[in-house]
Amino acid sequence: MFWGKLASINLYNCDHNLIQDKRYIKKYILEVCKVIDMKRFGKPIIKKLGSGSLEGVSAFQFIETSSITMHFDDKIKNRAFIDIFSCKDFDEKKAEEFSKSFFGAEKSISKVMIRD
Numbered sequence: 001m002f003w004g005k006l007a008s009i010n011l012y013n014c015d016h017n018l019i020q021d022k023r024y025i026k027k028y029i030l031e032v033c034k035v036i037d038m039k040r041f042g043k044p045i046i047k048k049l050g051s052g053s054l055e056g057v058s059a060f061q062f063i064e065t066s067s068i069t070m071h072f073d074d075k076i077k078n079r080a081f082i083d084i085f086s087c088k089d090f091d092e093k094k095a096e097e098f099s100k101s102f103f104g105a106e107k108s109i110s111k112v113m114i115r116d
Helices: 022-035 092-102
Strands: 004-012 045-049 056-063 066-073 079-086 107-115
Touching: 004 092, 022 045, 022 056, 022 066, 022 092, 079 092, 092 107
Parallel strands: none
Antiparallel strands: 004 079, 004 107, 045 056, 056 066, 066 079
16 A cells, blocks of 8 residues: 555657647646546646746646646657656556657656655
8 A cells, every 4th residue: 555656757759739739738637637537626727837948838737636747848859747646546557658649749758656
């Protein structure tokens, strides 16, 4: 038994237009929660932050058992960085494969850390 699981998912060479589209990112949040069987708490927060090469969209969604955070790099390498933390177990491989497909990424790498 563990207290929580953190899945950090890195996506590379995503579809440039998709990772800039706030409506599409909101759709991702709604869908990934269904895929990993998480109940959302409140509405997603999606903002464009930073400036210059560090400007990009970031998003946050509370889930009943913790949160999902996302940061998108559409200025340099079309990357997405997604962290899912939950005290409820979930299938991190499903989350990674769904995320890779949803954002049209060519490559994905994920790491899992168990908190106990």
